[in-house]
Amino acid sequence: MSNQPTQAINEFRSNSSFDTDLMTCFIRGGPENVRNHRAAVTRVEKALGLDDSWKLPPQYGEQNRSEQLLQGINASRVMLRDQNDHGHELFHHRTYNYQLANAGAFNQSLVIFLPCLQYLASPEQAAEWIPKVRSGAITGTYAQTELGHGTFVRGLETTATYDREADEFIIHSPTTASTKFWPGSLGFASSHTVTMAQLQIDGKNHGVHAFLTQIRSLEDWKPLGGIELGDIGLKFGYNAVDNGYLRFNHFRIPRTAMLDRHAQVLPGGKYVSRGDLTAMYAIMLKLRSIIVNGVPYNLAQALTIATRYSVIRTQGLGPNGLLAIEIPILQYKSQHFRILTLIAKSYAGLLVGRNLEAEVSVYLVQLTKGDHSNSGYMHVVCAGYKAWASQLCADGADDARRLCGGQGYLAMSGLPDIVTHLHGTPTFEGENYVLWQQVFRYLFKCTQQLDSGGRIPKSMRYIADGFQEYSSGNGRSSIGLKCTAHGRDFLDPIVQLSFYRHRSLRLIFATSAKINRDTTDKEPTTAANAWNRHMMSIIDAARAHIEYTGLEAIYAQLSAIPDEYAMLRLVLDRLMNLYSLSTIINPYTTAGITFAEDGYLSFSQLEDIRGLADELLGQLYFDAVALTDAWDFSDASLASAIGCYDGDAYERLLSWTRQLPINMKANKNDGVFVPAWRGIIQPMMDGLKVEAKL
Template structure:
């Protein structure tokens, strides 16, 4: 154990386990989480020491193996595989890989359960839960992502055969990016423009079989494959899909809300936005995911900064990097943000469950509210977390460039979140339509002669800024309210209050121009904010390692040499280097084949 980390933990002013229990929702929740995690951490199949030295094909094969092990483990432990089962969520959450079960259990199954009739649910949900079929959710196309209404895939009803005929009429209508589509899934819920009696009724959802259940080969009319290497999510086979006159029964249109009768008559839903409830679920999950990712990166960077000593400040005295105020200013706001987003994620999950139950019972009044707040917070948390994770990586110095750091993997899997399930600028604009302060600007533009769409576009920058400010305000407010509701010892409350105040003051400092421009604060007041931040950095310093310890990430989950619990960084780095495939032989084959010839040549 690193002496530096031992000292950090010894000097903490609060009980680490108390904070762990607080973040988990109580001691019993911590016990359940650790019990579930032990099932994963004690199963060798879920871990490979050479994970970062595999090719993309090897990584995909490994993820499918993990997929099978996960299903067997759930069956053995009697854990129901449902996206709303807390034990299942805990289990998947401690596996340090994105595995193909994600969209199958999530958007594929939830779309059917949320938008399918009772008959459709009885048919399809048991098949999905028992893994008799593997499904995904195919919405995004080559030329259209966030603009769902612009999707080009068509589903035309043939009343003589009582079938829908699905087509990809153009190259740009090719389904592109759906996870687990390229090689894994044999079914998909597909978003397509519904046509019946020569009239288009907009986007609706259809269950489509893509591959043969016996040999997994694509069915007639189905062209499907993997889209190739990406930045992150290398275990996931994001795919492309084209449909050429693919026939499905009328009953494969999800008809809980909108319906097409056997005669071809269209019966509309009460609220057209119910078709997008699956996307809302993922946006809610991404808020909590952003918190966990930033907490993981903060853990690595803060532990390493406590172990690493750098630059003599006096003869024989080389301080810990964490003692430098500049390092604290980089890392402690990221720690505070991770906690703030964690509380925001809890709020969003509770809100989603409440509103989702109302939607299921036919009450659709709160759907727009859920759409707006999930859009804004998804954008704000993924943007902020992505930037914060990179701050943590850079704060690790030169070793932060190595995959041994572990932050690269976190960053690569968070970065896609700023565009998936809605590109963030568009998400901000959707959230902005809830911000009253933007209305005046829009009214001015309309009075100048602009129509609604033109005015909205012209005010776009201000709208995004307003949405960001609203989201930031919401998170600060929720952060403080959440702390007020928690039962904590005075010592822990003092630490948590300092971190919360750091988050709030740092946000003001980072956006000082807005506060000055609006006249809400003066330059003198902003100087007081800067002074307060310095005070709070000093207060947080003593407990920083203990706070990240309270996140309770297992080393097998973090997969970081720099951020391991024992802090034995340099031995681990040396052994990591020796295990590189390039070091398997004393002389690499490239020497004999190329370098030796160059040395002997007369060039």
């Protein structure tokens, strides 16, 4: 190990402005959580043989598809066992290496299959099945998506037809497009699924319902008769899990296998609806909030690697090429800006996620009391934050990868796996562009209510307050409004919230006005066409609303920070100021246009904001390493040759490179890669010699 990089990285650590351990406790929710989590991760890493950071992690060897899956299934087994042996649920939502739980073969069982039973099953069904899932006696997944339909659930084609004689359902895949395709752990790791299928009784379709379906024998794990299934192959990411396909050929299950908390089929075929959507809402909201809470960790993983590497890597002789020694790349302003604004986003995601979790918990209690009054609002909040957080973190992690230059493109940097994993999140559990529309649909309804003199929910009060100012004539009445702040005013959260609020109101009312105009003009178009025509404005407005309420959530969290973390206020304030201001002036995105396009913020105000962002970057420079250390990722969980805690990137990368099986095998043959030499290169050379003679 060489000392130089460790010294460089430690210099940052000793110059940071806050206590890293205290920040870890803040991030993880207290010292006890930190201790328990560290102990569990250490046990799992040891059991998987990952605890020596100088040893090449197995995934960088020559793993084929089968070996990747085996490694993933084994890791999942170890996590499940650790939870059972030590009585905790730390891996229910995230794996030991912080991937969302659906990336682990049996974790899928806990993150989605289990909640389906908790919220969709009757008490009797739940009592029978839940203990089996918790202990691992059965493993399950959630089979909704089909080849032909993912987003549009009503379009699913799998059928569950009631057979009165046998008192059973016949589950069937009538077309190629109805093949279940994508569910995690479906290929080989699950014994059961919750299958979403169209319920048919006496030729009448009752819509999509959930059926607990055993798909494999618990004796020999063979697929049951009438079932064809398997893995869907290599994916962009998520390769340690067996996302699978499944076809049903008139497969029979008992009538009691329909999860019947909110609808039941009685013996003889009578359909009884309890009209209770609680269950569906609860699961969807919970899963989305898990994503919102999970993805900032993945962004922070990518940034931990990129920050450590940017401190130890030196390249070039300074901005003018005039310095005598090469400088750490973090000193280049573009690197400095990108890393710190991304770190700010990871903390923004953490705080928004925390706020959301609290809101979801309150809502779930309301639901258990039969109070649905908040359902529309909570649906919007979870959909919007899921779309916001998944995009922010996926894009951010990819930039973190680019921040490491060529090395970031190496699998052994750990970054491609983090990035590709994150890039699944904008797609599953509600495709983001579809979710943005759901957010706006709710906002649009609010504006229609106000137009007709009605009232809107209290949680949307800012829209009611802005109604007079912003609503008339395509939002034109807001055009003359100007922000009056200048200079250091922009560091005031109230000022920041005021221009996020302005932008959101303006876009919501202007977009609503455009849709209304198109549906009521002389040549009216249908509402659906108007919607489609203005979809990009719709997405802009929905985003602006979520970014405004997200910033409110961030400042609400900061103002309620417990006393024991008061010492962190300064650095967190700086970070959140940087997050809020750099969203407007970031030269790499066009998101800032909507803050200024109507003249609300002037050129000189934007310059003030740029100056303040610059000042914040300077204040946070030496905090960069500590801000990422504080997330407390072990070396094994990062699986990065260039991002280990000691900063010894070059030595470790070269060591791992030498351990690559392809190099080890070649070295046994004096550095010759025999199959390439014997099979291709040698015959080619021989051919060239013959040609040359001719």
